[in-house]
Amino acid sequence: MQTIHDLETPSVLIDLDRMERNIARMQGYCDHYGLKFRPHIKTHKIPAIAKMQLAAGAVGIACQKLTEAQVFIDAGINDIQIPYNIVGPQKTARLADMSMYNRITVSADHPSVVRGLSEAAAAANGTIRVMVDLATEIERTGASPDEAIELAKQIDSDDHLHFAGVLVYPSYPSIRPRLQELLDGLHQAGIGVDSVSGGGTGAAFTAHEVPELTEIRVGTYIFNDWNTITAGWADVDDCAMTVMATVVSRPAENRAILDSGSKTLAADRVADGHGCILEYPDARIYKLNEEHAYVDLSACEDHPVIGERVQIVPVHTCVVSNLHNQLYGVRGETIEEVWEVGARGLVW
Amino acid sequence: MQTIHDLETPSVLIDLDRMERNIARMQGYCDHYGLKFRPHIKTHKIPAIAKMQLAAGAVGIACQKLTEAQVFIDAGINDIQIPYNIVGPQKTARLADMSMYNRITVSADHPSVVRGLSEAAAAANGTIRVMVDLATEIERTGASPDEAIELAKQIDSDDHLHFAGVLVYPSYPSIRPRLQELLDGLHQAGIGVDSVSGGGTGAAFTAHEVPELTEIRVGTYIFNDWNTITAGWADVDDCAMTVMATVVSRPAENRAILDSGSKTLAADRVADGHGCILEYPDARIYKLNEEHAYVDLSACEDHPVIGERVQIVPVHTCVVSNLHNQLYGVRGETIEEVWEVGARGLVW
Numbered sequence: 001m002q003t004i005h006d007l008e009t010p011s012v013l014i015d016l017d018r019m020e021r022n023i024a025r026m027q028g029y030c031d032h033y034g035l036k037f038r039p040h041i042k043t044h045k046i047p048a049i050a051k052m053q054l055a056a057g058a059v060g061i062a063c064q065k066l067t068e069a070q071v072f073i074d075a076g077i078n079d080i081q082i083p084y085n086i087v088g089p090q091k092t093a094r095l096a097d098m099s100m101y102n103r104i105t106v107s108a109d110h111p112s113v114v115r116g117l118s119e120a121a122a123a124a125n126g127t128i129r130v131m132v133d134l135a136t137e138i139e140r141t142g143a144s145p146d147e148a149i150e151l152a153k154q155i156d157s158d159d160h161l162h163f164a165g166v167l168v169y170p171s172y173p174s175i176r177p178r179l180q181e182l183l184d185g186l187h188q189a190g191i192g193v194d195s196v197s198g199g200g201t202g203a204a205f206t207a208h209e210v211p212e213l214t215e216i217r218v219g220t221y222i223f224n225d226w227n228t229i230t231a232g233w234a235d236v237d238d239c240a241m242t243v244m245a246t247v248v249s250r251p252a253e254n255r256a257i258l259d260s261g262s263k264t265l266a267a268d269r270v271a272d273g274h275g276c277i278l279e280y281p282d283a284r285i286y287k288l289n290e291e292h293a294y295v296d297l298s299a300c301e302d303h304p305v306i307g308e309r310v311q312i313v314p315v316h317t318c319v320v321s322n323l324h325n326q327l328y329g330v331r332g333e334t335i336e337e338v339w340e341v342g343a344r345g346l347v348w
Numbered sequence: 349m350q351t352i353h354d355l356e357t358p359s360v361l362i363d364l365d366r367m368e369r370n371i372a373r374m375q376g377y378c379d380h381y382g383l384k385f386r387p388h389i390k391t392h393k394i395p396a397i398a399k400m401q402l403a404a405g406a407v408g409i410a411c412q413k414l415t416e417a418q419v420f421i422d423a424g425i426n427d428i429q430i431p432y433n434i435v436g437p438q439k440t441a442r443l444a445d446m447s448m449y450n451r452i453t454v455s456a457d458h459p460s461v462v463r464g465l466s467e468a469a470a471a472a473n474g475t476i477r478v479m480v481d482l483a484t485e486i487e488r489t490g491a492s493p494d495e496a497i498e499l500a501k502q503i504d505s506d507d508h509l510h511f512a513g514v515l516v517y518p519s520y521p522s523i524r525p526r527l528q529e530l531l532d533g534l535h536q537a538g539i540g541v542d543s544v545s546g547g548g549t550g551a552a553f554t555a556h557e558v559p560e561l562t563e564i565r566v567g568t569y570i571f572n573d574w575n576t577i578t579a580g581w582a583d584v585d586d587c588a589m590t591v592m593a594t595v596v597s598r599p600a601e602n603r604a605i606l607d608s609g610s611k612t613l614a615a616d617r618v619a620d621g622h623g624c625i626l627e628y629p630d631a632r633i634y635k636l637n638e639e640h641a642y643v644d645l646s647a648c649e650d651h652p653v654i655g656e657r658v659q660i661v662p663v664h665t666c667v668v669s670n671l672h673n674q675l676y677g678v679r680g681e682t683i684e685e686v687w688e689v690g691a692r693g694l695v696w
Contacts, residue, residue, distance in 0.1 A: 008438055008696040042638060064639040084639065085596040087607075087655050090356055109597055112654050140640055141597040141605050248433040249457055249489040257489050259435075263670050264695045267615040290390060290666055291412040291432065291695070292488055306460050307435050318638055322611050323670070325693050344693070345673050347612045347639070348356040 002335040007328060009246040009309060010260040012320060014329045016336060018240035019222060020052075026204065026221050027056040033208040038062050038081060038197065040219030043318045045343035046327065047075030053222070060103070062199075062217040066094055067346035069104065075342070078102040081197065083133070083167050083217065085113045085141065091348070092120030096128060105129040107167045109143045114154050114161070121160035129164040130155045131197065134182055136168055136175055145178050149185035156191050164194055171198025171216065173209045183212060202233055223317040230271050241327075242278065242311035243320065245293065247304045256283070256304055258293040260312060265293065266319040276313045280304065285312070350683045355676060357594040357657060358608040360668060362677045364684060366588035367570060368400075374552065374569050375404040381556040386410050386429060386545070388567030391666045393691035394675065395423030401570070408451070410547075410565040414442055415694035417452065423690070426450040429545065429565065431481070431515050433461045433489065439696070440468030440476075447476050455481040455515045457491045462502050462509070469508035477512040478503045479545065482530055484516055484523055493526050497533035504539050512542050519546025519564065521557045531560060550581055571665040578619050589675075590626065590659035591668065593641065595652045604631070604652055606641040608660060613641065614667040624661045628652065633660070 004013060030037035039053040040062040050061050050072060060079025063069050069080045078101075086095050086106050095117070098104050108114045108130050121128040132151045135142030143151055148166070156163040166182060168175055179196070186193055198207055199217035201224075207216045220227070223241040224234040245260035265274055267288060274285040274293065280300050287294040293312075297303050304310065314320045321327060322344050329337030352361060378385035387401040388410040398409050398420060408427025411417050417428045426449075434443050434454050443465070446452050456462045456478050469476040480499045483490030491499055496514070504511040514530060516523050527544070534541055546555055547565035549572075555564045568575070571589040572582040593608035613622055615636060622633040622641065628648050635642040641660075645651050652658065662668045669675060670692050677685030 009436070010695050085654070087594055087596045088357070109599060110654055113597075116655070135599060139600070139603065140637065140642065141599050143599070246435055248435045249461075251457060251483060251489050251491070252487070255487065260695075262614075262616075262667055263693075266610075267667070268610075289488065290670075294488065306433070306458055307464070319610055319615070322638075323693060324695070345611075345671060347358050347608075347672070 003333045004244060004328070004330055004335065005333065007244065007335070009244050010264045011244050012324050012327045013242050013244055013311065014223065014327050015240045016329050016331045018238065022222050022224065022238060022240060023053055023056050026218060027058065029205060030216065031057060035207055035213060036215035038215050038217045039222065040199070040217045041068070041072065041343070043219035043222055044321050044327070045341050046339045047072055047077065047342055048339055049222070050077055059215065063343070065346060065348055066091060066098065067348040068343040069098065071343040071346065073098065073102055081105045081217065083107045083169065083199070085109060087113060087116060089120070092116050093123065096120040096124035096126050099128050100124070100126050103129070105131060105164045107131045107133040108151060108155070109133040109141050111151065111154060114151060118158045118160055127160055127162050129162045131164045131167040131195070133167045134178060136170060137172070138170065145181040145185060148182050149189060152186055152191050153189060163191060166193060166196045168198050170200030170203040171207060171210055171213060172203045173206055176210055176212065179210070179212050201228055202231055220317055225317040226275050226313050226315045227270050229313070236313065239313045241314065241317045241320065243314055244309055244311050247306055247308045247310065250306050254296060254298040256295040256297055258295060258310065259291065260293050261291040262288040263290045263323060265312065265314050266316060266323060268315040268319060270315045275315050278311045278313065280310065351681045352592060352676070352678055352683065353681065355592065357592050358612045359592050360672050360675045361590050361592055361659065362571065362675050363588045363590070364677050364679045366586065370570050370572065370586060370588060371401055371404050374566060375406065377553060378564065379405060383555055383561060384563035386563050386565045387570065388547070388565045389416070389420065389691070391567035391570055392669050392675070393689050394687045395420055395425065395690055396687055397570070398425055407563065413694055413696055414439060414446065415696040416691040417446065419691040419694065421446065421450050429453045431455045431517060431547070431565065433457060435461060435464060437468070440464050441471065444468040444472035444474050444476060448472070448474050451477070453477040453479060453512045455479045456499060456503070457481040457489050459499065459502060462499060466506045466508055475508055475510050477510045479512045479515040479543070482514055482516045482526060484518060485520070486518065493529040493533060496530050497537060500534055500539050501537060511539060514541060514544045516546050518548030518551040519555060519558055519561060520551045521554055524558055524560065527558070527560050549576055550579055568665055573665040574623050574661050574663045575618050577661070584661065587661045589662065589665045589668065591662055592657055592659050595654055595656045595658065598654050602644060602646040604643040604645055606643060606658065607639065608641050609639040610636040611638045611671060613660065613662050614664060614671060616663040616667060618663045623663050626659045626661065628658065
């Protein structure tokens with residue numbers, strides 16, 4: 001039986017007890033409020049983990065790219081939402097093809113995006129399922145309520161498109177007035193709304209305060225990370241992912257260097273650091289090079305020695321998974337699972 | 349014949365003319381000054397490209413991890429420097445094994461690191477080549493000159509270690525006094541110095557001002573990026589790597605969203621942005637999510653439309669290569685090479 005001591009460093013460990021608890025808690029919340037739950041697999045990119053989420057009661061998955069979706073289709077998962085504008089003749093043709101035998105739903109925030117989807121669906125003599133993407137406070141993608149109503153009409157009147165509802169990200173309660181405006185407009189236009197899909201780990205546990213929502217998409221909740229802790233959405237005990245690293249240099253009294261740089265932890269930064277070292281919570285990872293983490297020990301009572309192993313809660317789990325070929329599922333120190341990160345690096 | 353228009357986005361393109369010019373220029377500089385040149389392959393992680401660097405005159409390669417080195421050994425490259433403390437019984441045993449049939453050279457900055465290497469080499473009844481790592485102004489790893497002299501004695505007197513010289517990173521001229529202090533001490537101790545290896549793209553073209561150096565290790569020079577341009581080490585015309593992306597949303601007059609987020613460009617940031625869009629140099633990539641780049645168009649005369657493709661010079665090439673499965677070598681718009689990123693994600 002292999003243990004974490006048999007692994008090289010850096011390696012990414014997943015605490016199975018915590019992950020299972022995180023899965024159960026989110027599904028339980030959604031079940032309690034009658035919300036459908038659709039995990040976003042960008043956080044782990046591993047079909048076996050998605051199947052655990054589905055077994056717990058999820059209705060399907062969300063992912064961000066067509067190539068990601070294909071990995072999960074190949075693993076037998078067929079209800080996939082891609083909350084993204086799929087643009088360009090190659091991608092829309094591929095989407096039309098994938099939609100023949102799978103329930104794929106995409107989003108759109110502009111008439112030209114809808115036209116592209118329509119042309120591809122018509123060329124394949126198929127149907128593409130399309131939600132309208134409502135703009136939110138983060139000012140990323142999305143249409144205004146008025147624009148979204150027009151888009152819904154465009155989709156609904158197209159023989160080769162199916163209007164699949166409304167998408168918002170993130171779905172904080174502050175979105176309600178705009179969401180109601182859109183839903184009222186759709187009602188007046190006589191357009192039925194299958195689904196109102198919200199999202200975001202931060203907005204997850206207030207979803208019941210947005211009764212318009214029928215489902216939520218959440219990714220990071222399954223592992224949590226230093227971002228979600230810093231935002232107050234999780235505790236350290238909720239963090240299922242750690243990066244196991246080795247102290248490879250102690251060049252000064254208050255400096256340690258770990259073998260986990262930006263190619264391991266990603267360059268994301270929060271609260272003035274690149275993650276939390278569980279054994280030395282007062283230490284600060286103040287800088288990363290590609291294969292070096294610089295650690296300031298000046299606030300620490302104990303100092304690590306060269307060769308010592310530590311576990312780091314990373315800043316952003318989703319980009320960490322994407323940097324690694326395997327994640328190791330552990331219970332205590334025992335390795336129970338070695339998962340290939342199946343959709344790692346799939347950006348198309 | 350495939351062209352870049354046949355590729356999906358985001359894709360990473362390598363301009364072969366520029367890459368070949370960058371290889372020739374650096375090798376020419378080193379040849380002119382009688383410096384050995386050792387490209388650091390962390391920038392591309394592709395054996396076929398390393399072979400082009402060797403064919404141009406490089407003496408070997410540098411890489412940062414044992415698993416990376418193995419990919420290049422398997423491709424037939426046998427002179428590999430790993431400027432890193434290799435720590436822990438599993439890694440040192442693997443290093444001893446790899447050193448049996450290959451010229452592998454590592455560095456050390458502490459007696460305990462040297463002891464670990466010695467034990468592994470003795471257990472394998474082999475020899476490990478070890479340089480001393482001299483601390484520099486960046487305050488990463490490295491020993492002081494006095495400590496380095498003691499380390500060199502420790503290495504030199506060990507039956508299973510070979511003292512392979514001195515390593516500095518970066519090797520700006522400001523390091524000379526400390527380097528001379530170390531070299532004087534080694535001379536007085538009667539310890540011969542095979543090699544004095546400097547490094548860093550920024551320090552590359554001043555290496556002749558550090559006559560103590562016998563070789564330099566440089567990585568980023570082969571592609572260049574927005575970091576090297578911002579630092580004044582390269583021009584836009586020297587940038588061989590671009591990320592081809594698509595405008596997927598235009599949700600506001602002065603905002604565009606590209607399909608190249610932090611899983612494509614990495615989260616690195618310089619000069620208030622995440623890279624330069626060649627077609628819209630006045631645009632600013634001000635924020636990245638995993639699969640979205642947020643672009644501010646307010647300073648642009650022309651604005652892109654949905655579906656338009658652009659090419660981005662990324663902030664840091666080395667972390668971009670590591671995120672992708674393939675790089676595409678192009679001449680004009682024709683794809684001449686499709687390289688698998690062989691050592692991508694190898695962090696051990």
